[in-house]
Amino acid sequence: MNVTTLKTKAENQLREQFDDAATTLPGSGWVKTLRANAFAAFAADGLPHRRVEEWKYTDLRERLRDVPAPVAASSKAVTAADLDRALGSLAALDAERIVLVDGVYRADLSKITAETTVIELMSLAAMLAKAPGWLEAKFANDSGVVVALNRAFMTDGVMLKVRKDQAAAKPVLLVHARAGAEASAIAVRNVISVEAGAKLTLIEAHIALDGAATGNLTNAVTDVAIADGASCVHIKSFVDRAGSTHLSTWTTRIGKDASYRGFQLTASPALARNDINITFAGTGGKLDLSGVFLARGSEHIDTTLVVDHAVPECESRELFKGVLDGRAHGVFQGKIIVRPDAQKTDGKQMSQALMLSPDAQFSSKPELEIYADDVVCGHGATCTEIDGDLMFYCRSRGIPPDVARAMLTESFVGEAVDKIEDEAVRAAISTLAIDWLRAG
Template sequence: MTIHQTITAAATPAEQRFLDLYASVCDRLPGAGVPAVRAWREEALDAFAALGVPHRRVEAWKYTDLRALMTAVHPLGGLDAGARADVDASIGRALANIDSYRAVFAGGKFRPDLSTIQGAPGISFTPLCAKLKSEADAAATLAALSLPKGDVVAALSTAFATSGALISIAPGKKLDKPIHLIVIASCEANAYALRHAIKLGDGAEASIIETHVGAGASQAWSYTALDIGKGAALKHARLTQSAAALHLASAKVTLGERAVYEPTHAAIGGALTRSEGTIHFTGPNARATYNAAILARGHSHVDFTLVVDHAAPHCESRELVKAVLDDRAKGVFQGKVAVQRGAQKTDGKQMANALLLSNDAEFDSKPELEIFADDVVCGHGATAGQLDEDLMFYLRARGIPEAQARALLIAAFVGAALDTIDNEGLHTALDEKVAAWLAAK
């Protein structure tokens, strides 16, 4: 008997919603007839049942009480015929027109008719659901899809996954254009779950863009395992945008020797967005530079939680988060830098800055350093404040209207995190998203 079966009677209503949902869909999930796949999913559900739905007494979820914020679970989407999707209308023409190898997931399903990644040189791509259909394919695939301990979002994403992207980039391959992973939650009455695994071979160089959009009050949760090989380099941009949707994402990134990882995350709106990740240095002389931006108003709640685990010497990490919060919006950044024994010559720094446009807006920052080596350079900081009145006066004195002056200062503030993007098409698209958010007030 599995754990989730034994604790059902003692489960809180928050956990019971998920357990009931699984019971209603388990026979319809991809690979339901393959014993290894069923066992893989139920192991993940057991992990979720043991952890429970996080609440404010769970330290990692102190500022994002999921039990209170997620009072209902929608029916699972992606089990029936693929939903209709218009990529241009969903994510915007500027993002849709970026020259890329595109992989589109709409309504919980891979859409080959909207994708261009199939057969791309140097890229092995398979939707997860295709690998779960037979015992032979599933055995090889599931062996590489381990479940991280203590990760509720990863457990849910695995138990309910209807598909996901399995991507491998050949060693030494330098992609001529980015991979664009587009995820569209197409029905506001559904929940969607995806499980991704991406691997860069030694010496490979690539860029990945992720665009996640939610329809209405849709719900989505996903987990991504990202393995960056020795001497490989990855630029990774991730945009989450919605008006009233719930989006939970988790990622585990592993860096080999001399690997370079440059992620940029942006969240615009959304009822609840939580993006948590772990960057794990396994080889020396690797580097990670994390930049993130939050734009939220109304009652939006956006939480970026990041753990940077230095387990190898001579590695460098940088984290910069910029948050712009208006009305009663709440932003959270929890950033932990852990330096393990033996990880000498570590250089780790983090900074979080919040711009509060309303007296009711809230920003919670929890920087942490956990150091077990004695030859390191580590530091952290956090600030929160309002628009600089002197700068506003300077712009107004030169004939710039107040609304335009505010927009210029806010765009410059956010730009410190987003200007690191060197893809011109992506940079233009994000500038348009920021301008649209500013103009919507």
């Protein structure tokens, strides 16, 4: 059904998988067309490779040699205790809980205590099955090959809304759990809406349950629309040790006088690509984006963000810190666009990598595209080893070198984790990061 240029084994697997799944993927009417068009869009370009500018440092065509089959309907019994064990420090958070197991919403494991006048929750699969006309608009602004693949293969996800002028009292913990014993691919789509004047803290936790397969592929897209005067804290935690490929896309639109604080912890995937696309859609918007990426061995973590100051008087801050050991490769690409009429823009970006090994690699590409003349914008990137003076200071206090190194590494990462304002959430994320560092 596709006239394509698909060449690689992985690309052909994707086509076979799409043809096979066409009848079973949720959705009717326009949804089927949406999927077919999405796959055709993917097929036109194939997997992105190093000659595509945005993928220069992460050659997906080269690295994604084999695509595991889409997840089969999971019969595996999962309990709240299984989830808690895998969630680690996040389990104890006093939070609303929404659970997806292998890409499928599980009402039996989810619990929202807030009134439906505050939070509205729907499963995407259920909505795709009904295919109401208004839903189609949610996909209208999609761009990029990874998101096209997501749209073609999406099985489920959540549609979460915080209603106008309502505040979700507790954070919402959205758990993406992998349980299947066979390696599989999932595509999940979340559509988050924070209505005017509303408040939401959303924590996305990607976890693997005991006995879950290694070598999974996840394509997770989360769209966030923050209406005027609303605020949203959005945190992602992905601590893998299972050779996963993790393709994550956040696309966020920030309304007038709205605020968005994003944070991503990414640790030890085989390959992770975190795309973050932010658009300021109204004046007075505020963005604070930060993250920690931790990699060792031959792991590869890419964070690519685009912040589009499309309107005047908005403020953006980005701080990303990575710890790279072994032959790991960290990538940070940060583009700030300031449109011609986006005067009084205030944008600052910083990426820093701490190299624990001479064979680790950090590629940093900050880009400022400024078309307005009355703006304050800056960016910086550093790549350092552990400070010898600080090491000596610690050791002169009797602290042995391994403990001193760990302490200084934790201090380096801590500066980014400290951007999380909620104390309990910050402590939980900090614990996950420190556990990773100490497991070296």
